[in-house]
Amino acid sequence: MTMHSSVILDMQGIEKSFGPVKALRNVNLHVRKGEIHAICGENGAGKSTLMNILSGVYPHGSYGGRILFGGEERRFRNLRDSEHAGICIIHQELALAPMLSITENLFLGNEKSKGGLIDWTAAHDAARVLLDRVGLSEPPETLVGDLGVGKQQLIEIAKALAKDVKLMILDEPTASLNERDSDTLLNLMLELKAKGVTSIIISHKLNEISRVADAITVIRDGSTVDVMRYAVDEVSEARIVKAMVNRELADRYPRREPKLGETMFEIRNWRVIDPSHHDREAIRSVNLKVRRGEVVGISGLMGAGRTELALSVFGRLFGRHIGGTVHLNGREIDTSTVAKSIGHGLAYVTEDRKGAGLVLGDSIARNIALANLKAVSSFGFMIDDHSVLDVARDFREKLRIRSHDVLQKVANLSGGNQQKVVLSKWLFTDPEVLILDEPTRGIDVGAKYEIYSIVNDAVAAGKCVLMISSELPELLGTCDRIYVMNEGRFVGEFTAAEATQERIMGAIMTNQALVN
Incomplete structure (x- = not known):
C-alpha cells in the first residue's frame, strides 16, 4: 500500500479521566494524509473516548495533551468546531432522521438557501452529485427510513462529503451490515482514499482491516501499545490480537x-x-x-x-x-x-442489546434480575434487594463482568461486558x-x-x-x-x-x- 510522508493528524500524549477512572493515558496517534488508518482495541480500551476528543465531543480543557491537524494545533470546543476544520465522525448508531428525505438529511443544519429560503432545486441537484459519489441511485426525495442499513451508512458518508471532509472517522461501520453491503462500503473507502480522503476506521473485523488499512494503531487499557504499517512491518492477525489482549489467542x-x-x-x-x-x-x-x-x-x-x-x-x-x-x-x-x-x-438473547436487551440507565444488578424477578422476590411481589445483589455478584464473578461493582449502570460498560450482563439475565432463568x-x-x-x-x-x-x-x-x-x-x-x-x-x-x- 502507498506510503504518505505528510501527517494530517498528530495526537500527542492524550490523557482523559472520568472521576477517579483514567480512560486514556499518554495515547499517541499519527495519521498520514490520504491513508486509511485502523484503530484496534478491546471494548473499553479507549478508542471511542479518543475519537470523541478528536471530534470535539469532549472539549479542549477536559483532557490533557495536544491535537495537531493540518499542521496547526486545534482546540475544538464542540462537534461544529471539528466539522468546520474538516473532521467528520460517523458513529455506529447512525445519526439520521428517518422521516426526512435524503436531501434533508444531507444538508440538515447546512441548508442550501437563497433569499432566506431553502433552495430545493439546488439542494436536490447537490444531493444527486453526492449520491453518485457514494454509488447510490435513489431519488433525493426518498425518505431515509425507507432505505436499508447499508444504504443509510452510505448516506452518512455522503453527508460527510457534503461538509468538505478532510478526515473521516468510521466507528464500527460494518457491524450491522451484511457481507454484500460491507463490501460496498469498504470499496467506497478505497475509492475515496484514491481521491485524497483520509479515513480512520475503528473495527473488530480483522479481515476487513487487512483489506483496506495502510496502518494500524492498537490501544490497550487506555494506552498506545503498537503501531503497524503494512508497507514496512510484518502485520498479522496474531500480532494484532496479541497487542489487543496482551496474550496469544492461538x-x-x-x-x-x-x-x-x-x-x-x-x-x-x-x-x-x-x-x-x-x-x-x-x-x-x-x-x-x-x-x-x-x-x-x-x-x-x-x-x-x-x-x-x-x-x-x-x-x-x-x-x-x-x-x-x-x-x-x-x-x-x-x-x-x-x-x-x-x-x-426458552431464553432469547436479542441482537439489539442496547435497544431491547438492557435497561441502560439501570444497574448491572437490576438488569440481571429482570427476566426472573420471582426468584428474588419475597411473598411473590416484594423484590429482595439483598438477593438481587447476591445473584448479580455471583454472575459478575462467574462471567467475569468488568465493572466497579454491580450497582454500576450498564450504559457505562463496554459492549462485551454489556453482552455478558444480557447473558447473565437469561442464564439466571436457568x-x-x-x-x-x-x-x-x-x-x-x-x-x-x-x-x-x-x-x-x-x-x-x-x-x-x-x-x-x-x-x-x-x-x-x-x-x-x-x-x-x-x-x-x-x-x-x-x-x-x-x-x-x-x-x-x-x-x-x-x-x-x-x-x-
Missing part, C-alpha cells in the same frame, strides 16, 4: 468435546405471515432440531428470516397467523407469550434452550472468546444452544451443525465436518437463484 475459539444427547428442542412445519405484508410468508415450513449438549447455528444473508424465526418462536414477538408446533424433550409446548416461553425454559441472536456483534476478539466459553459451559451443563450469526467463521468455529436460511426457509444443513464458507454461501446463492 485458537480463536475455545475447544469443546461435544457430548450430544437426544433431541431436546424441535420446531415442526413452522410458518409465519409477515405482519407488514399480509400476502407474504416470512417463514416457510421450517423444521429444526437441536440435541441436548449441541450448538446449532443458523446462517444466511441479512433479511433471510433468521431473527424473524427466533422472535416468532419466542413469545410470538414477530408475525401473524403462525402455524406449526414447538417441542421440548418430546412434548409439545405453548410459546405464544414471552412468559410462557420463559416458563418452558433455561433449557438458549437462543443467541448475533451474540458477539460489535465486541472485540478477547470478549468474543469469553462469550464462546460461556456457550460451551451452557451445553456442557446439558442445555442446548441455537446461534444466529452473520459471521461465518464464528459459526464454523463454535457450532456442531449449521442450518442455512434463505427467503424464510432452510436451504441447507451441514455438520461441523461438512461445513465450509464456500458450501454455506453456495447453498445460499444456488437457492437464491431458484427463488428469484
Whole structure:
C-alpha cells in the first residue's frame, strides 16, 4: 500500500479521566494524509473516548495533551468546531432522521438557501452529485427510513462529503451490515482514499482491516501499545490480537468435546405471515432440531428470516397467523407469550442489546434480575434487594463482568461486558434452550472468546444452544451443525465436518437463484 510522508493528524500524549477512572493515558496517534488508518482495541480500551476528543465531543480543557491537524494545533470546543476544520465522525448508531428525505438529511443544519429560503432545486441537484459519489441511485426525495442499513451508512458518508471532509472517522461501520453491503462500503473507502480522503476506521473485523488499512494503531487499557504499517512491518492477525489482549489467542475459539444427547428442542412445519405484508410468508415450513449438549447455528444473508424465526418462536414477538408446533424433550409446548416461553425454559438473547436487551440507565444488578424477578422476590411481589445483589455478584464473578461493582449502570460498560450482563439475565432463568441472536456483534476478539466459553459451559451443563450469526467463521468455529436460511426457509444443513464458507454461501446463492 502507498506510503504518505505528510501527517494530517498528530495526537500527542492524550490523557482523559472520568472521576477517579483514567480512560486514556499518554495515547499517541499519527495519521498520514490520504491513508486509511485502523484503530484496534478491546471494548473499553479507549478508542471511542479518543475519537470523541478528536471530534470535539469532549472539549479542549477536559483532557490533557495536544491535537495537531493540518499542521496547526486545534482546540475544538464542540462537534461544529471539528466539522468546520474538516473532521467528520460517523458513529455506529447512525445519526439520521428517518422521516426526512435524503436531501434533508444531507444538508440538515447546512441548508442550501437563497433569499432566506431553502433552495430545493439546488439542494436536490447537490444531493444527486453526492449520491453518485457514494454509488447510490435513489431519488433525493426518498425518505431515509425507507432505505436499508447499508444504504443509510452510505448516506452518512455522503453527508460527510457534503461538509468538505478532510478526515473521516468510521466507528464500527460494518457491524450491522451484511457481507454484500460491507463490501460496498469498504470499496467506497478505497475509492475515496484514491481521491485524497483520509479515513480512520475503528473495527473488530480483522479481515476487513487487512483489506483496506495502510496502518494500524492498537490501544490497550487506555494506552498506545503498537503501531503497524503494512508497507514496512510484518502485520498479522496474531500480532494484532496479541497487542489487543496482551496474550496469544492461538485458537480463536475455545475447544469443546461435544457430548450430544437426544433431541431436546424441535420446531415442526413452522410458518409465519409477515405482519407488514399480509400476502407474504416470512417463514416457510421450517423444521429444526437441536440435541441436548449441541450448538446449532443458523446462517444466511441479512433479511433471510433468521431473527424473524427466533422472535416468532419466542413469545410470538414477530408475525401473524403462525402455524406449526414447538417441542421440548418430546412434548409439545405453548410459546405464544414471552412468559410462557420463559416458563418452558426458552431464553432469547436479542441482537439489539442496547435497544431491547438492557435497561441502560439501570444497574448491572437490576438488569440481571429482570427476566426472573420471582426468584428474588419475597411473598411473590416484594423484590429482595439483598438477593438481587447476591445473584448479580455471583454472575459478575462467574462471567467475569468488568465493572466497579454491580450497582454500576450498564450504559457505562463496554459492549462485551454489556453482552455478558444480557447473558447473565437469561442464564439466571436457568433455561433449557438458549437462543443467541448475533451474540458477539460489535465486541472485540478477547470478549468474543469469553462469550464462546460461556456457550460451551451452557451445553456442557446439558442445555442446548441455537446461534444466529452473520459471521461465518464464528459459526464454523463454535457450532456442531449449521442450518442455512434463505427467503424464510432452510436451504441447507451441514455438520461441523461438512461445513465450509464456500458450501454455506453456495447453498445460499444456488437457492437464491431458484427463488428469484
